[in-house]
Amino acid sequence: MSIDVQPVIRTLTQDQLNAYADASGDHNPIHVDPLFAAATPFGGTIAHGMLVLALIGEMMYAAHGQAWLASGRLKVRFKAPTRPGDTVTASAEPSREAGGTCEYAVQCANQHGEVLIDGRATVAP
């Protein structure tokens, strides 16, 4: 039986992008330099994909604990940029269960309902 996975909802800020750049070592100016980013097709800074994906990791670990660390699988596509000020909801819907492995359709969406990340996660609880 699939374990209920509670959504994670968080509003991302530029300060958070800056802190993530320091923590991860990824100081690409598209994430941390508003002047640079304003001149790109994005028109402003965007969050690191791995920062947004971290919400899915947080959500799955909160639901499955050590089983996630020992058996979790995640496969996602980054579909749209996340901008400072966006409120991101990470969610998971059970999609299949076979051989003791639970599969979920996972996604991150912004406050407009735009899908930022989508994919699948599996775990053997």
Added chain:
Amino acid sequence: MTSPARASISAFPRGHEFPETTFTLTSEVVSAYLRATGDGNAYGAAVPPLCAVALALNALQEQIALPEGSLHTGQEVEHNSPVPVGEPLRLTGRIAQRSERQGFVISVIEFEVSTASGLAVRARTTIMAPGAAA
């Protein structure tokens, strides 16, 4: 992110193996990661897996330049065992796939993070980078 000492990711052929390297994720590094992501979970002596993936990617980028306009378009992660805080981690990686489309080079970097006990995390990162003529 570019550096004259590093080649663009677009220049690496399929099958290219990056030199093995080691790194350690200290409790300070993990704490900074958790503060930055806002993750309030308690991981105990384990590193959040996506922290290990992000820092491994950063270590690989010491060998790879990502040209302006590069996009991280996909990510796969397989967790095999918890990544311990403060222990040396072995990082191996390669270009698993490479294709070209509409002036962009699409590369899949496959890499493994291992402990002394064996494989902890395997990941595949898809990067779309402007080609030389783009």
